[in-house]
Amino acid sequence: MSTILTHIAISDGKIKRSSLEVLSHCKKLAESDGHSVEAVIIDEKASSFVDGVKKYGASKIYTIEDPIFKNHMNTPLLRALAKVMETANPSVFAFASTEGTKDILGALAANQDASVLPDVSSFELADGGITAKRPVMAAKIIANTEAKGDKVLVSVRSGSYDLVESETDAEVVNIDFSMDDNDLKATLKEIISASGDTIDLNEAEAIVAAGRGVKDEEGQNLISELASVLNAGIGASRALTEAGVYDPSLQIGQTGKVVSPQLYIAVGISGAIQHVAGMANSKVIVAVNKDPDAPIFEVADYGIVGDLYKVLPPFIEEIKKIKN
């Protein structure tokens, strides 16, 4: 019997849903093959998240609690993760593919001499390792990949698995951790956060995304209004994050975030493969574009050919009516 360990990411004082998706999947894998599934929370207030993790069936929950984890920094996180691996000795260590994970995954693999498959859309246990599906070539196709070794790290795209609750009485193990400030190789000087209360695009049920066709403030107001009636997060194409119209953390695509909401509305976005790479797994896709040949219509379930300035006002009004 071996151990599958899941990393629980905490962001803005909340457990990232994508970590619980990964834990739910690991629980299922462990059950069918008789392995144990464990979880680790590394945060300034790690123990306060234990109850939230218990619901998803880990048999053991490790916590590492230290003020140093208030903000993401790679050196302490790496040390903590290495320590957990040495304690739990997992054959598979699974992560949600967040920016925080991307920052340390390669280094952790090098440090622990582990095999690693990043950003997979699914994975299974296999003899002597794991097999996984990875979107490649700007997510145009899927690569069937394999990792061999007695220690395998894997990170999973958000939205790949459903949450499945299965409460267990997990044993909680606190791992001592301390780090001298002198050991910090880098210094975090400042955090420039996106404007306060934005919706986490990885967890949003609906996203309204704006592209270069949204030319001015009037257009941006329409985007905000549509997002607000749908209680949706706002995303953007590279054209508009690059121009500084929307915050860079809202960029969706190959360089930006990969999202999979129930509803994705692309407004004034042409549908370049690098953008589509980040949103093609959305359940229902709506596109508004005045060019009938725009590639975005190839992935859209509902394609509205028209000028967004003429289409959005009645669209918003009609949705308001339906919602009431």
Place this chain on the structure above:
Amino acid sequence: MKFYVCIKMVPDVNAPLQIKDGQLIQDADRMILNAYDASAVEEALVLKEKHGGEVEVVCIGSAKASETIRKALAMGADKATHIQTTSDEQYDSGSYARILAKFFEDKDYDVLSLGKQSQDTDSGLTGSMVAELLELPYATNAVGLEAEEGKLIVKRQGDSGQEMIELPTPCAVTCSNDMNEPRIPNLKGIMASKRKPVEQIELSALGLSDDELTPNTSVKGYEEKPGREPGKKFEGEPDEIAREVAQLLDTEANVL
């Protein structure tokens, strides 16, 4: 400042591709300089122009990769090292990282700069692996760089905002294409690139063991993405089609 920029030749994701019996078939001539590495080269050039220093590119690849190296030299890099492989074998990020770490082991530099990911595989592992193997402080997903005496100031894109990180040199950094718009080589640059030194090293000369070169991960085959149901397109009076789609989102798609 002495910059080493690691550059990779990758297939152009815009080129048509086909899958036959699980194998990926693509025009072998459509190879390009990884876009993220082009941004890393650009930023190193900008910092060199500001503060002086040298920009050297390092590329592991087959003979064909010399075109990729030429591109970086034409942009303005001073010189290059080409670590030659016999073919473009299926190495993974781990193998490339171990090769790079071995190469850099006895080199002097201020900054090792890499792309945040390969454009074809989106792995994003090599940079932090190299940093860990060389025990360098590092930052990933950089969207801006500034140099100061003995320091590199990195603005990186995190999950919900940007972080300003100060790294003592020598250090490693991986670059996003959100950092800059890489310059297009001009005629003068292209001409000059032909006279710039490119050192050729056989991979075998670095003395890595088979164990170090053997990848831990591999691609068993490729498949098409699960297809989406063909969608519906609505053309006509904006007011009508907008309301019609809103209705369908409610009654047919059930997402309102």
